[in-house]
Amino acid sequence: MRFTKAHATGNDFVLIADPQAQHPLDAEFTAAVCDRHFGIGADGLIRAVPAQRSEDGRTALTEAGLTSTEEAPLWFMDYRNADGSIAEMCGNGVRAFAQFLRAEGLAELTEGTLPVLTRAGLKTVRASEEGYAVGMGVWSFIDPELASQRASDSLVQAAGLEDPRPALSISMGNPHTVVALPDSDALQALQLHQAPTVDPTPPHGTNVEFVVPADPLVEDGVGRVTMRVHERGVGETLSCGTGACAAAAAVRVWAADQGVDTWRLNVPGGDVTVRFHARADGAEEVELSGPTVQVYRGELMAE
């Protein structure tokens, strides 16, 4: 089985093309491939499969009210975390996925964009100045009632944190819980090889982002935030695209500054940009942009 190793600001992935849907993934295979000692090593495994040829792809098509044909296949991003669990969405992964489809000659940009079907709906990827950008859809509070005071809906504790801190949970198709810290010393003191605890515990788990808003928060019209993340199903990663979007949304809420639409997130693996576009109904669309790099191609010897 041929594969490509890629990363987006250090969030790394193994990508495989499965045009005939002959290689359905399972948890054991995924965990073995992502193992950094006994496998290739990655934060996630991504399979590219024509949507109509995979069960999850067909479900996603139905949910999105879309069709996909042999002549015009819509590619489905079958995303798995390093521990083998399934995730609805991956913001860095979907950007690496578009680059992979193009490099494999499986898809092209049409009028500058490439649609990708995910478990969290249809996403549109375009080439951007930084590499690839993806329209992530609308962000939302996970618990609108608890979050209605627009401050916090849970408490998070983590190794290296003195006391539990209030957090705000946001959905980007997948779940995120964002915690603000006072300064970069507090951020560096965190030991994120251990999963933080979130109270109340979200039913499907959550990715936890720790953020330090810059001081001043906004420079040249751009909001700036430093972030570390513990990803559900992985551990600490060098970047998380959906996490960056959730973190920017939370900081924007806390700052009560809906006027700043562009945010630069500094993560251990680099920088990504998050942009908000208000819709007529008041909801806000989010776009994530950043670099994606193909590192090498290889052939998997043992299954």
Ligand SMILES: N[C@@H](CCC[C@H](N)C(=O)O)C(=O)O
């Ligand atoms: N790194 C990703 C998110 C991957 C999925 C996540 N671990 C989850 O379980 O929700 C990103 O760039 O968004």
